[in-house]
Amino acid sequence: MNHDTPDKLPKSQKWSGEEIGKHSTDSDCWVIIHGRAYDVTEFKAEHPGGSKIIMKFAGKDATETYDPIHPPDTLDKYLARDKHMGEVNMETVEVEHEADPDEEDRKERIKRMPILEQCYNLMDFEAVARRVMKKTAWAYYSSGADDEITMRENHSAYHKIWFRPRILHDVETIDLSTTMLDSKVDIPFYVTATALGKLGNPEGEVILTRGARKHNVVQMIPTLASCSFDEICDAAEGSGQPQWLQLYVNKDRAITERIVKHAEARGVKGLFITVDAPQLGRREKDMRSKFDDVGSNVQDTGGDNVDRSQGAARAISSFIDPSLSWKDVPWFQSITKMPIILKGVQRVEDVLQAVEMGVQGVVLSNHGGRQLDFARSGIEVLAEVMPVLREKGLQDRIELYVDGGVRRATDIIKALCLGAKGVGIGRPFLYAMSAYGLPGVDRAMQLLKDEMTMNMRLIGASSVDQLEPSMVNTRGLSMHSTAVPSDTLGLNVYDPLVNPPEKARL
Numbered sequence: 001m002n003h004d005t006p007d008k009l010p011k012s013q014k015w016s017g018e019e020i021g022k023h024s025t026d027s028d029c030w031v032i033i034h035g036r037a038y039d040v041t042e043f044k045a046e047h048p049g050g051s052k053i054i055m056k057f058a059g060k061d062a063t064e065t066y067d068p069i070h071p072p073d074t075l076d077k078y079l080a081r082d083k084h085m086g087e088v089n090m091e092t093v094e095v096e097h098e099a100d101p102d103e104e105d106r107k108e109r110i111k112r113m114p115i116l117e118q119c120y121n122l123m124d125f126e127a128v129a130r131r132v133m134k135k136t137a138w139a140y141y142s143s144g145a146d147d148e149i150t151m152r153e154n155h156s157a158y159h160k161i162w163f164r165p166r167i168l169h170d171v172e173t174i175d176l177s178t179t180m181l182d183s184k185v186d187i188p189f190y191v192t193a194t195a196l197g198k199l200g201n202p203e204g205e206v207i208l209t210r211g212a213r214k215h216n217v218v219q220m221i222p223t224l225a226s227c228s229f230d231e232i233c234d235a236a237e238g239s240g241q242p243q244w245l246q247l248y249v250n251k252d253r254a255i256t257e258r259i260v261k262h263a264e265a266r267g268v269k270g271l272f273i274t275v276d277a278p279q280l281g282r283r284e285k286d287m288r289s290k291f292d293d294v295g296s297n298v299q300d301t302g303g304d305n306v307d308r309s310q311g312a313a314r315a316i317s318s319f320i321d322p323s324l325s326w327k328d329v330p331w332f333q334s335i336t337k338m339p340i341i342l343k344g345v346q347r348v349e350d351v352l353q354a355v356e357m358g359v360q361g362v363v364l365s366n367h368g369g370r371q372l373d374f375a376r377s378g379i380e381v382l383a384e385v386m387p388v389l390r391e392k393g394l395q396d397r398i399e400l401y402v403d404g405g406v407r408r409a410t411d412i413i414k415a416l417c418l419g420a421k422g423v424g425i426g427r428p429f430l431y432a433m434s435a436y437g438l439p440g441v442d443r444a445m446q447l448l449k450d451e452m453t454m455n456m457r458l459i460g461a462s463s464v465d466q467l468e469p470s471m472v473n474t475r476g477l478s479m480h481s482t483a484v485p486s487d488t489l490g491l492n493v494y495d496p497l498v499n500p501p502e503k504a505r506l
């Protein structure tokens with residue numbers, strides 16, 4: 001077949017499975033996605049997930065593997081029109097389902113799932129999600145870098161901060177609302193950017209949008225979302241719901257510029273440039289899960305250099321520019337009027353430099369413990385940063401956000417006492433979405449609101465602007481060996497690290 005002038009069928013006809021099956025070689029490769037045939041012979045060399053995964057589906061239906069990780073507009077955006085070969089008669093196609101030995105057990109576990117009302121806090125969602133999520137999805141969401149010391153520290157750091165509550169302040173009415181980057185929100189947390197939402201729920205990130213919309217909180221849209229950027233914006237349209245964009249900077253700056261300008265045109269209220277991921281960390285659970293559904297958000301060539309044994313994270317990130325530096329900041333400032341926030345700042349020197357360069361904010365974050373192991377928790381960095389900013393009179397020059405390990409409203413309160421404008425929450429909403437869909441996300445957010453209202457009363461603050469450093473004791477925070485109260489999440493829910501399995505006996 002000549003691929004420059006594909007012999008498309010007349011509209012009324014459809015390809016048969018047998019005909020598609022003939023295009024299954026390296027030099028002539030078609031795949032079926034959602035009942036349509038695509039000629040990917042040339043494209044496969046540019047596929048960010050590598051060409052091997054495409055060859056695995058050469059001449060076959062790839063929909064099941066393709067769907068969770070590719071936004072629906074991917075083929076329209078990145079595959080030339082003349083490679084869209086037309087409809088396939090799916091009755092003639094044999095769809096192969098990959099045997100998953102755990103699937104039957106998982107279905108049983110789903111039947112025994114607790115009802116939503118039995119989830120009383122964010123950790124409960126995590127415990128349920130671990131039992132009911134697909135293995136590869138759980139591995140991708142739950143994994144941290146290396147020995148996962150930082151991932152656990154993120155959560156336990158909050159246990160090292162204790163309250164110094166005020167008494168006899170009128171706390172009859174509690175106002176949790178605040179502003180973040182000039183947007184009014186009902187409570188000072190936001191849904192932070194987490195990639196590949198469709199791994200956990202077939203509808204993907206739009207579920208988080210709807211939850212955030214109901215509770216009037218900000219959603220940060222990830223570069224590597226499974227839904228398209230426009231789908232996520234559309235889900236918020238008309239509500240005035242603020243959205244931000246998380247940006248992985250592409251080696252090809254023209255692509256980055258297009259993404260940024262499009263986001264601004266769609267009304268996005270903040271550009272969060274991820275600065276802690278020049279290369280994605282080693283997340284061994286993810287790698288061990290032998291993820292081979294790779295290839296989200298086609299942006300640039302990763303080609304065959306991609307080693308799929310490295311797990312989902314590494315396979316989808318080959319386009320990220322490791323040469324990104326402070327020198328690029330003025331360029332971003334020149335292409336957008338959106339506030340610019342650096343996501344993943346980890347020490348006071350860099351916050352000061354960010355102030356100097358005139359960016360509007362930083363997120364003190366270690367990427368949920370998924371990047372540099374032994375990076376300190378965001379909350380510890382906040383406790384280091386704020387006094388220095390105050391001493392230099394710079395505290396109002398920049399908005400500070402913190403994420404990582406936030407699971408209780410008391411964590412939010414602690415961060416605000418230490419000077420954060422708000423906190424980002426990642427995994428808990430992913431788990432609520434994966435286990436219970438939108439009702440789960442809704443309940444998770446409502447639980448946080450209820451917890452926060454109660455705890456604001458108990459600490460003696462009727463509005464978030466009353467939260468201040470004298471209300472917390474942080475002396476234990478920098479002592480990484482300090483004993484912390486027994487941690488149910490660490491002990492009962494987090495997966496222990498595992499060793500490589502023995503080879504099966506022949």
Ligand SMILES: Cc1cc2nc3c(=O)[nH]c(=O)nc-3n(C[C@H](O)[C@H](O)[C@H](O)COP(=O)(O)O)c2cc1C
Pocket residue numbers: 140141142154192193194195222223224246274343365366367368369370403404405406424425426427428
């Ligand atoms: C599954 C998953 C995917 C993530 N994807 C991204 C991403 O694409 N870009 C990014 O800047 N941060 C990403 N993060 C990091 C989060 O934005 C955030 O820093 C972190 O999840 C906060 O920690 P928490 O999950 O304990 O709340 C991801 C985190 C998780 C758990």
